[in-house]
Amino acid sequence: MDIIQPLLAADEPPPVSVRNADALSPLLLVADHAGRAVPRALKRLGVAAPDWDRHIAWDIGIAGVSRMLADTLEATLIQQNYSRLVIDCNRPPGAPTSIPEISELTPIPGNVDLSDADREARARTIFWPYHERIDSELERRRQAGRATALIAMHSFTPVFKGEARSWHIALLYNRHPQLAHQIIALFRREHDLVVGDNQPYFVSDATDYTIPAHGEQRGLPHALIEIRQDLIADEDGQRQWAARLARLLPQAYADVAA
Numbered sequence: 001m002d003i004i005q006p007l008l009a010a011d012e013p014p015p016v017s018v019r020n021a022d023a024l025s026p027l028l029l030v031a032d033h034a035g036r037a038v039p040r041a042l043k044r045l046g047v048a049a050p051d052w053d054r055h056i057a058w059d060i061g062i063a064g065v066s067r068m069l070a071d072t073l074e075a076t077l078i079q080q081n082y083s084r085l086v087i088d089c090n091r092p093p094g095a096p097t098s099i100p101e102i103s104e105l106t107p108i109p110g111n112v113d114l115s116d117a118d119r120e121a122r123a124r125t126i127f128w129p130y131h132e133r134i135d136s137e138l139e140r141r142r143q144a145g146r147a148t149a150l151i152a153m154h155s156f157t158p159v160f161k162g163e164a165r166s167w168h169i170a171l172l173y174n175r176h177p178q179l180a181h182q183i184i185a186l187f188r189r190e191h192d193l194v195v196g197d198n199q200p201y202f203v204s205d206a207t208d209y210t211i212p213a214h215g216e217q218r219g220l221p222h223a224l225i226e227i228r229q230d231l232i233a234d235e236d237g238q239r240q241w242a243a244r245l246a247r248l249l250p251q252a253y254a255d256v257a258a
Helices: 040-046 049-053 062-073 116-143 178-188 210-216 235-257
Strands: 016-019 027-031 076-080 149-156 169-172 195-197 222-228
Touching: 016 062, 016 116, 027 062, 027 116, 027 235, 062 076, 062 149, 062 235, 076 116, 116 210, 149 210, 149 235, 169 178, 178 195, 178 222, 178 235, 210 222
Parallel strands: 027 076, 027 149, 149 222, 169 195
Antiparallel strands: 016 076, 169 222
């Protein structure tokens, strides 16, 4: 039997960070791909330094948007600090894209020929602590009788495998589209946006974990938000989109709750 060795040293970042832990907003923000840290033991997975600045390593800009949005709404934010190249915290463990051997067109040498113990170490160290923190927060709110909506924050690359994407923002969902549809309706009233409805991605049990596990299974209002990365690559763009979301998300939630 393989022995599972500790993956993180004591001085390395924790897998999950919480902002505004005691906030009272019903909106709980989560960011599965906010960070791009890599455990030192994995030696950057054999990936060249410039590639860690690309979208394959993290959701560019979403950490800044999420922090600003959380502060404006006085909402709690739970974010993942490690790169999705180490383990993708929005994929079911064991899925082919959970620990990718190639991302877009870039090989990830450190993810090839992993043992079961290697995979389990990444899940136990990074994936499960993040999702256990989300679960504990939702359970705490349930026991307190607090209404909650789950908002998963993401960003997407403006060009994927040579194909340009016209959407400015997109809302993704699966079985329960009510909150996502209300957010779509409000953003489309802005008139200056191209809004994706389950584009360029969609939520499914095979390709997603956060919404199915924490939103659908708990019966909570939920939506997955995707913002195009070139719009939030700098602080000004992040601030503008955080302000826009802060104006429209509470309205969408109130409409659905009513």
